[in-house]
Amino acid sequence: MLLRQLFDYKSYTYSYLLADEKSREAVFIDPVAGQLDYYLQLLNELNLTLKLAVDTHVHADHITALGALREKTGATTYLGKPGDVACADQPLIDGQTLTFGDIKIQVIYTPGHTDDSHSFYIEEADSRYAFTGDTLLIRGSGRTDFQNGSAAQLYDSLHNKLLTLPEDTQVFPGHDYKGWSTSTIGEEKAHNPRLRIDNKDEFITFMNNLKLANPKFMDIAVPANLGCGQK
Amino acid sequence: MLLRQLFDYKSYTYSYLLADEKSREAVFIDPVAGQLDYYLQLLNELNLTLKLAVDTHVHADHITALGALREKTGATTYLGKPGDVACADQPLIDGQTLTFGDIKIQVIYTPGHTDDSHSFYIEEADSRYAFTGDTLLIRGSGRTDFQNGSAAQLYDSLHNKLLTLPEDTQVFPGHDYKGWSTSTIGEEKAHNPRLRIDNKDEFITFMNNLKLANPKFMDIAVPANLGCGQK
Numbered sequence: 244m245l246l247r248q249l250f251d252y253k254s255y256t257y258s259y260l261l262a263d264e265k266s267r268e269a270v271f272i273d274p275v276a277g278q279l280d281y282y283l284q285l286l287n288e289l290n291l292t293l294k295l296a297v298d299t300h301v302h303a304d305h306i307t308a309l310g311a312l313r314e315k316t317g318a319t320t321y322l323g324k325p326g327d328v329a330c331a332d333q334p335l336i337d338g339q340t341l342t343f344g345d346i347k348i349q350v351i352y353t354p355g356h357t358d359d360s361h362s363f364y365i366e367e368a369d370s371r372y373a374f375t376g377d378t379l380l381i382r383g384s385g386r387t388d389f390q391n392g393s394a395a396q397l398y399d400s401l402h403n404k405l406l407t408l409p410e411d412t413q414v415f416p417g418h419d420y421k422g423w424s425t426s427t428i429g430e431e432k433a434h435n436p437r438l439r440i441d442n443k444d445e446f447i448t449f450m451n452n453l454k455l456a457n458p459k460f461m462d463i464a465v466p467a468n469l470g471c472g473q474k
Numbered sequence: 475m476l477l478r479q480l481f482d483y484k485s486y487t488y489s490y491l492l493a494d495e496k497s498r499e500a501v502f503i504d505p506v507a508g509q510l511d512y513y514l515q516l517l518n519e520l521n522l523t524l525k526l527a528v529d530t531h532v533h534a535d536h537i538t539a540l541g542a543l544r545e546k547t548g549a550t551t552y553l554g555k556p557g558d559v560a561c562a563d564q565p566l567i568d569g570q571t572l573t574f575g576d577i578k579i580q581v582i583y584t585p586g587h588t589d590d591s592h593s594f595y596i597e598e599a600d601s602r603y604a605f606t607g608d609t610l611l612i613r614g615s616g617r618t619d620f621q622n623g624s625a626a627q628l629y630d631s632l633h634n635k636l637l638t639l640p641e642d643t644q645v646f647p648g649h650d651y652k653g654w655s656t657s658t659i660g661e662e663k664a665h666n667p668r669l670r671i672d673n674k675d676e677f678i679t680f681m682n683n684l685k686l687a688n689p690k691f692m693d694i695a696v697p698a699n700l701g702c703g704q705k
Contacts, residue, residue, distance in 0.1 A: 250481070250653035281652060288665045421512060422481035424655065434519045 244346055244367045247285070248415065248424060253273040254305035254460070255418050259374060261365075262291050264345020270295040270343045271318070272363060272374050273417055274308035276472045282308065283315060293318040296333070296345045299376025299417055300360040301328065301468045303390060303461040310471030320471060323359040324352075330471035335361045353378040353404055355397020356385030362405060364412070371412040373428065379405050380416045381426045384437045387450050389457065390465065394450035398443045406432055475577055475598045475636045478516070479646065479655060482506040485536035485691070486649050490605060492596070493522050494575020499527040501574045502549070503594060503605050504648055505539035507703045511541065514546060524549040525574045528566070530607025530648055531591040532559065534621060534692040541702030551702060554590045555583075561702035566592045582635055584609040587616030593636060595643070602643040604659065610636050611647045612657045615668045618681050620688065621696065623682035629674045637663055652663020 245262040254275065260282070262269035269291040274282060286293055293316040296309050301323060305470045309320045310330060321341065322331035338351035341363075349364040356377040363374040377385030378400055410429030419446045431438055458464070478495040485506065489581040492514070505513060517524055524547040524609035527540050533556060540551045541561060552572065553562035568583035572594075580595040587608040594605040607618030609631055618625045641660030662669055684700045689695070 248655045250655070252483075252653060278653065281654075288661070293538060422509065423512075424479045424481070431520065 244365070244370075244372075245269075245289070245291075246372070249278065249281070251278055251305060253277065255420050256302075256305050257415065257417060257419065257424075259413065260285060260291075261343070261346070262289065263346045265385040266344035267291050268294045268343040270297065270341075270348070271308070271312060271469060272297055273299055273302070273314055273376065276306040276311060279308050279311050279315070282312065286316065292316075294320065295319055295341055295348075297321040297341070297348075297363070298323075298468070299362065299374065299378075300357045300388065301465060303464050304418075304458040305395045305460065306464055306467045307472040310473035313471070314358050314473075322471065327359050328469060328471070330473070335359075337361075345364075351404055353400035355387055355393055355395075355400045356390075358391035358393070358396070360385070360400070362400075362406060371409055372415060373405065373408055373412050373416075374415045375405060376417040379414060380433075381414065381419055381421075381423045381431070384435075385417075386453060386455055388455065389455070390462070394430065395443065398446045401438060406438065439472060475596070475601075475603075476500075476520070476522075477603070480509065481514070482509055482536060482699060484508065486651050486653075487533075487536050488646065488650065490646060491522075492574070492577070493520065494577045497575035498522050499525045499575040501528065501579070502539070502543060503528055503571075504530055504533070505541045505543055505605065507537040507542060510542050510546070517547065523547075524541075526550055526552065526572055526579075528552040528572070528579075528594070529699070530564045530609075531588045531603065532542065532621065534696050535649075535689040536691065537695055537698045538703040541704035544702070545704075553702065558590050559700060559702070561700065561704070566590075568592075584631035584635055586618055586624055586626075586631045587621075588660065589622035589624070590629070591616070591631070593631075595639060599702050602640055603646060604636065604639055604643050606636060606650075607648040608629055610645060610662060610666075612645065612650055612652075612654045612662070612668050613704075615666075616648075617684060617686055619684070619686065620692070625678040626674065628681065629677045632669060637669065656668060 247260040259272040296312040320331045325334040341348040412428040414426040478491040482543045490503040493546040552561045556565040574577040645657040645658040
């Protein structure tokens, strides 16, 4: 599998381009609107056909390229729970399989950061990959204080879903603010301070007392992303 | 092989932590002084012993963590050509092999960006890796207008050394300014605009007419790095 981690400096967002090297079918996960020209350049240079464009959730800190990628490439777009986001071709459904070439993406509903957060899991050759959006970050997690976030749901998504994946699963998050690019499920189990709070009530109290400022861009990004970045 | 790409936001520098997963012996390539605490955290959490710390060249845009890592971990430091950099334990020598655990790093002298620029090549399992510093960047190259840089030498380093590596070699550069993380030798051969200038005289003319401003930090960074970041 071809895997390219791409970084948007303005929002500290990681986007991912994945492709099946035989069929050249590709997927973008969490693409950023401002990077569209680079994405089209990469697809062209690597001779890839974009089959899917998916967002882990409706983002509050950057505008998605989902709509623009569909328009430019004909990719099928997936975003949100059923009934949530009218602009996307399809909602994401817990347990469903998305396919590009011979590679299968398992969709895992992981609410908590937002109530529409999903993670994506791939097993390919001897490797395992989890694209965890803002649910699981490297040595951290997403916040839970807006967009129907829930610390209780985040606790369950982390402990009952993502941490049950094989320990050698490589973790590719939606952001990192200290310059780290990847981790593993085993490493996060051992060293992520938020995952070491193993009492759910304590976790809820901790998350509810973070008192973070709202993302500066939120009042623009959320409405724009409900239109797949095109309204 | 464990491979972690780490990013310094201030200087857009990529640093690399590599480790042999059996022996837990590790190497840092191009570590940045401001990231030292994170490096020590990672070494500790991943249960690694730092054996080597190497810089591809004396950097002009950030201060190296070479000296600090030697002091904190006892790692052996490598930097520069023979006779160049008194602060490092050893100079780098074209064609030499550095070893961590069972993994061998082949040192390739690739002058041009600076006259002390080296690249590092690793073959491990079915994968090939080139850490190209500022000699080969993704869709670009380092500049050649200071620190005894030479467009003619850079042309030779690119065409006669790095581009002779297997096409599927993954390229890990010293910087990227557009958020791209990696490429391959084959991809750069096909799509790097500077590599497509295949006439050496044209390349020299092109490089000598870039008229770039000096790195803001150069007057501080170069002298500091000649002291391995500790003077």
